[in-house]
Amino acid sequence: MDDSVLLGVTREAVRVAVLLAAGPLGVALLIGILAALGQAMTQMNEPTVGLVARLGGVAVVSVLLLPWLLARWLDFAALAFGGFPDLL
Template sequence: MSDADVTEIATETMMVAAKVAAPILLTALLVGFVISLFQAATQIQEPTLSFVPKMIAVAVALLITGNWVLASLVDFTHHLFDQLPRLLDRT
């Protein structure tokens, strides 16, 4: 396995990780922003006001995108296992 192979696998891994994490992180970011605007407008500084809606929104995002996330991870794993013979022949 060469340095280029390792770099290619690492790059692909980071791209898959970013795609898989994006829906959940963006949901939490959007809900957190809306809640912080609400808290700034009403001057209510209750910690649970930001935590509970964010937790519910992330759970809904996981329910909606969970199937796609699992399919992406399985496809990536199959792709890695398909590359194994090619990578082992170079050694």
């Protein structure tokens, strides 16, 4: 196996992982910042407010993006498992 092939497969795996995690993590970041800002303005120091809001936001975004996320994941899996005979 050539090193460039291994590097390409690894690069693609990292790219797919970042792509799949970007949506839910971005929503968690945005909701976390808004919850922290709201807590700072109201001087309410309750950690469950931000946690519940982030969990709900990530759940909603994950359900909405699930078909797209699953299609990207299956495309990568087919590419990765389909390329094994060529690597040997």
